Amino acid sequence: MKLNAGIITDKLQETKKFYTETLDFGVRFENEFYLLLHTPNHEAEISFLKPNHPSQKPIFQSAFNGKGxxxxxxxxxxxxxxxxxxxxxxxxxxxxxxxxxxxxxxxxxxxxxxxxxxxxxxxxxx
Structure with a gap:
């Protein structure tokens, strides 16, 4: 079993820049509404998704509120x-x-x- 945590955010480009330039993560996949990053050693991943994207069901549309x-x-x-x-x-x-x-x-x-x-x-x- 593998876990990939996902965060719903409007800040895809800022997020990509931060994780790739600051923490040396790599981009596994990217399109206009989704970003999948991996740790430098390729052992873990994290994803980011634009809120309210029409391809996604309501459960995956609300943006992260910055807490918790x-x-x-x-x-x-x-x-x-x-x-x-x-x-x-x-x-x-x-x-x-x-x-x-x-x-x-x-x-x-x-x-x-x-x-x-x-x-x-x-x-x-x-």
Missing amino acids: VYLTIEVNDIDKVYKELKDIKVPIEIEIRDEPWGDRHFAIKDPNGIGIDIVTYTKPEE
């Missing part, structure tokens, strides 16, 4: 990714930090207001 969704991106070297994003002036919503349960992470937002938690998992403190 977050994404987590696990990386091998959190400090390297943090520095790279800081160097290109991506706004950091939560500064890099270590959590007692083992995460080392920071957070940014995409053009749709979705919080993106970028994390390296480590062993929890004893």
Whole structure:
């Protein structure tokens, strides 16, 4: 089984630019109302769909309202990714930090207001 999360948004071009240029995602498929992106390692995908498109049934027409969704991106070297994003002036919503349960992470937002938690998992403190 494979999961592909989808977000309904009017911001397809801004979203494509953010994910491809900021996070190095690739484009798997794109047309005038749908965008399918993949992570750099091709292991996960996320899709974006224009709201109110006539090809879609009502369940897939309402635009995301900017709240109640977050994404987590696990990386091998959190400090390297943090520095790279800081160097290109991506706004950091939560500064890099270590959590007692083992995460080392920071957070940014995409053009749709979705919080993106970028994390390296480590062993929890004893």
